Amino acid sequence: MPEGHSVHRIARQFARNFVGRRVQLSSPQGRFVEGAAVLDGHVMTQARAVGKQMFLEFDNGLWLRVHLGMYGAWDFAGEILMDPTIASANGRMGQTNQRGTELGTGSGTTESQAADAVLDSAGENSLRSIGAPRRTRVRMAEQEKEIDRLETFPPEPVGQVRVRLLTDTVCADLRGPTACQVLDAAEVQAVIDKAGPDPLLDDSAAAEDRFTAVVRRKPTPIGLLLMDQSVVSGIGNVYRAELLFRAGVNPHAPGKSLAEDTVRGLWRDWAHLLTIGVETGQMMTMDDLARADWVLAMKNRADRHWVYKREGLPCRVCGTHILLEEMGARKLYWCPTCQA
Template identity: 75%
Template sequence: MPEGHSVHRIARQFASNFVGHRIQVSSPQGRFAEGASRIDGHVMTDARAVGKQMFLEFDNGLWLRIHLGIYGAWDFAGDISIDPTIAAANGRMGQTNQRGTAVDDDTVLDRAGENSLHSIGAPRRTRLRMAESEKVEDEITTFPPEPIGQVRVRLLSDTAVADLRGPTACEVLDPAEVDAVIAKLGPDPLLSDDQAAEDRFVTAVRKKPTSIALLLMDQNVVAGIGNVYRAELLFRARQNPHTPGKQVPEDTVRELWRDWGRLLRIGVETGQMMTMDDLDPEAYRKAMASREDRHWVYKREGLPCRVCGTHIVMELLGGRKLYWCPKDQA
């Protein structure tokens, strides 16, 4: 399932390539035909992410709400350009399609395509699939291309197209309904990184007997954290994942919030969930090219802890895999 950084990056791509354009909205598979008809032919006026959910606004006051869930993915095609805020953070973008190779002295492409926005590059006709588990890029020869697979909704401008497949949620909402959805979500550091947001997170955590590992995955407590960031944040804090939220020291809870903000910004800027600090240039480039070299504990069960050498443990908690060090996080 895409974590918060991925959804923010996708929202920024919509802001760069679709906002301000009149959009033809259709449902090639037919399951979203009624919803598509409500926003078809209108200008997209805003694109925003809140945690793992994305909201696209149209000039008739309606919003398209998307939650990709586990299986959802966007296919972008056409004259796609990189979001300038991401480009500025990463230097020159997308001068090669070869994953796992250096673009320049500052940018490395991930071998698994986790930071695949790098390979969009300057505007050109291309197809890019965006989801956490699957990213595919290839050149197209006609525009718009034929939909691939079961496309729930197609958004088509005069220069670009976005196809959505397999989302958990895809619905058209009015402003009051959007406000109601967002009100149920916990704070997102990219949207509200002030003291009030931090205090809201701290209060939510420290009043609950639920384990801190489960609370970090609760989107009503904090928006955007998934399995990877959950494991890495807890290790970076040297926090036992099973400690009830109300027993976690307040200073630790506050640092978890601030660290989530730091890691989320890195994820949005680089496209990768980089969670290791103080790497030398060679180690950094290695980590940026390969997930197994950029995490402290995630998917490292049975391997020695990078700090103490104790074997990392994996267990199921709340139906999800939890990775942690039983010594450093005792």
């Protein structure tokens, strides 16, 4: 399932390519004909992400709400413009250390400049694949990659396209979402009100206090609380495992058993890793990497994480074998020594 950084990146691509433009909406698959009809021909006025959900506003006061779920993805096609707030050759991209501070290269070359030339084996570094404008087709889901160059525009729909959004230069096709619905402003606010805080939208002390207070009054294991979108928005299976390892927290510890400083540290580290994820398109959680190791990690997903998908392998810190179990119907990876 796409985690929060992916949805924020998608929303920013909509803001860059669709907001302020009149949009044609259709449902090639036929399952969203009525919803597409009420939005067709209107100007998109806003694109925003809240955790794992995205909301697109139109000038008739209605919104398109999308939750990609496990299988959803957007394909952008056409003369795609790069969102300037996502790292590019002129931007910056940090790596992390255990305290969640940002590190420079120390060489006069920014991390983002180097990243522009680093693609992994799946072509997932979207700094290159989303960079444009040029006529191309790009997949944006949990992993992002350029699919092909276009000879004609708009391209024929491929697969079961729930909804297509089309301007003169760019189209976006949605496949396989868990939710795709038209809401009015009050309904959108009701959905947002049920969601936990998203540090990319609100990094205030009040948001941190809200998260901390909820976690510290719950008997629920912290490994479940971090996946509860009413507690905190955007965290999925990868970030859950990595955040808990980085904090040295046992995933089975009840929320109410954790020290206040520990909970606040989880919130701040989530804000930090989410920012890196949005800038880079990668869930990079490794720390203090030398330049060569950083490039290797950007190329290979297996080298980006402390514990995720490393079951049976020695912990990178203590050497204990990483455990794999099920928690909340999802796979949980953790070190029984570092997170005792």
